[in-house]
Amino acid sequence: MVGGSVPVFDEIILSTALMNQVISFHSVSGTLVCQAGCILEELSQYVEARGFVMPLDLGAKGSCHIGGNVATNAGGLRFLRYGSLHGTVLGLEVVLADGTVLNCLSALRKDNTGYDLKQLFIGSEGTLGVITAVSIQCPPKPRAVNVAFLEAARLLCPQPCSPCSRSLHLLHPCRALGGFFRSGSVHPCSLQLWSVWPRPPRPAPCPAMTPPPVPGRAEQALCPLRTRSLATAGCLHASPLGPKTPSAAQGCPGFAEVLQTFSTCKGLLGEILSAYEFMDAECMWLVRHHLHLTSPVQESPFYVLIETSGSRAEHDAEKLNDFLEQALRSGLVTDGTVATDQMKLKALWALRERISEALSWDGYVYKYDLSLPTDTLYDLVTDLRARLGSQAKHVVGYGHLGDGNLHLNVTSEAFSRSLLDALEPYVYEWTAGHRGSVSAEHGLGFKKKDALHYSKPPAALRLMQQLKALLDPKGILNPYKTLPAQA
Ligand code: MLT
Ligand code: ZN
Numbered sequence: 001m002v003g004g005s006v007p008v009f010d011e012i013i014l015s016t017a018l019m020n021q022v023i024s025f026h027s028v029s030g031t032l033v034c035q036a037g038c039i040l041e042e043l044s045q046y047v048e049a050r051g052f053v054m055p056l057d058l059g060a061k062g063s064c065h066i067g068g069n070v071a072t073n074a075g076g077l078r079f080l081r082y083g084s085l086h087g088t089v090l091g092l093e094v095v096l097a098d099g100t101v102l103n104c105l106s107a108l109r110k111d112n113t114g115y116d117l118k119q120l121f122i123g124s125e126g127t128l129g130v131i132t133a134v135s136i137q138c139p140p141k142p143r144a145v146n147v148a149f150l151e152a153a154r155l156l157c158p159q160p161c162s163p164c165s166r167s168l169h170l171l172h173p174c175r176a177l178g179g180f181f182r183s184g185s186v187h188p189c190s191l192q193l194w195s196v197w198p199r200p201p202r203p204a205p206c207p208a209m210t211p212p213p214v215p216g217r218a219e220q221a222l223c224p225l226r227t228r229s230l231a232t233a234g235c236l237h238a239s240p241l242g243p244k245t246p247s248a249a250q251g252c253p254g255f256a257e258v259l260q261t262f263s264t265c266k267g268l269l270g271e272i273l274s275a276y277e278f279m280d281a282e283c284m285w286l287v288r289h290h291l292h293l294t295s296p297v298q299e300s301p302f303y304v305l306i307e308t309s310g311s312r313a314e315h316d317a318e319k320l321n322d323f324l325e326q327a328l329r330s331g332l333v334t335d336g337t338v339a340t341d342q343m344k345l346k347a348l349w350a351l352r353e354r355i356s357e358a359l360s361w362d363g364y365v366y367k368y369d370l371s372l373p374t375d376t377l378y379d380l381v382t383d384l385r386a387r388l389g390s391q392a393k394h395v396v397g398y399g400h401l402g403d404g405n406l407h408l409n410v411t412s413e414a415f416s417r418s419l420l421d422a423l424e425p426y427v428y429e430w431t432a433g434h435r436g437s438v439s440a441e442h443g444l445g446f447k448k449k450d451a452l453h454y455s456k457p458p459a460a461l462r463l464m465q466q467l468k469a470l471l472d473p474k475g476i477l478n479p480y481k482t483l484p485a486q487a
Pocket of ligand 2: 441
């Protein structure tokens with residue numbers, strides 16, 4: 001993402017691929033000790049067979065090494081539930097620049113003896129030492145996992161809808177055409193529970209719910225907010241798929257509902273909530289267009305993926321249903337699908353996990369990984385669409401909303417200097433202005449090292465440089481990365 005492991009000038013590449021052995025696993029505590037070159041997915045399979053899970057998961061699991069995960073302090077998809085590697089890594093073995101083997105491979109949960117040296121190496125991107133083994137705390141494997149993929153938006157339709165006026169956004173005929181489930185609380189005819197994916201046969205609609213006859217093509221029955229072609233015909237909202245929003249001042253219809261859904265979800269799902277991810281309509285377009293994945297819901301400005309992991313299926317299902325009922329009733333969510341079996345879970349996760357891959361098929365990608373206060377997080381995407389205009393092919397926002405982490409990506413046909421100049425330092429200044437971080441989980445590597453000062457005060461930078469000089473006086477460990485050039 002940031003060129004942290006990409007040789008640029010005269011580096012020597014060190015591969016830990018052959019250091020791929022599990023050293024020990026404790027079946028009561030769930031402590032795994034393994035060599036740095038173990039592939040994350042293989043470790044996941046290993047611990048899952050023993051009733052545990054790895055505390056981190058990410059799209060690159062099939063190829064990334066645990067040593068690299070720790071060196072880069074990878075965040076990923078389970079962060080919301082299990083927290084950072086700064087908490088789950090119990091110990092490390094590290095080879096220092098002078099060849100000293102620092103064996104801090106503790107398996108202890110508690111060890112308050114002086115400085116916690118391992119923390120220095122977690123997220124140091126290999127600039128302070130080479131991690132050769134990891135001791136990590138694995139949580140018990142959840143017995144029940146549910147994934148809900150939701151269309152999260154309350155879009156008020158300009159078309160009047162008399163029978164269902166109390167809940168225009170939910171029960172307007174345009175929604176009745178294709179929703180997977182709908183609230184039963186407002187309109188008696190729609191009293192039904194949500195269905196699970198795949199979509200079951202639809203019950204005969206109540207006459208009051210039947211879409212009004214619309215002349216012409218079938219899709220004209222859809223609300224103008226929902227279709228690209230009709231988006232300009234009298235509808236004030238931007239088309240969800242239109243690559244650019246005309247002006248940031250229009251705000252982001254639907255994002256407030258994404259946030260509100262998150263609050264509701266945290267309150268009602270509590271300890272079983274294990275992921276809250278979001279993606280915008282352009283992301284969905286990209287995964288459909290480049291990877292031919294199909295969306296289980298209708299077009300919308302925003303989608304939310306919610307995962308629950310718990311120990312009792314009925315208990316979790318009940319909680320999830322309560323949440324969905326409330327989200328639907330209040331109009332925060334207008335369409336969705338729920339999966340519990342492995343294949344469908346994976347298919348729903350793929351829509352979110354493979355955005356990065358879809359982006360790489362779209363052209364040259366400018367990638368930003370930002371921590372921002374959640375309420376203003378998406379404003380940057382909207383701002384940029386207006387700022388960049390036709391210079392950019394796509395400006396997309398997605399990420400780990402539950403962690404306040406926005407992945408902002410901009411694509412263009414080819415690298416363009418003027419586009420880069422329009423993006424930087426604007427994105428960094430915007431982020432610093434909102435007291436955010438210029439790297440939430442990807443690190444600084446080669447590309448972002450000069451942006452470090454936007455997120456750290458001069459005293460912190462100085463201390464980092466002193467630590468680097470102490471541990472690697474000759475500058476041989478991952479040179480040219482992480483710290484600004486003068487270091
Ligand atoms: C993700 O969450 O998908 C990655 O961290 C971001 C990316 O691959 O662009
Ligand atoms: Zn991410």
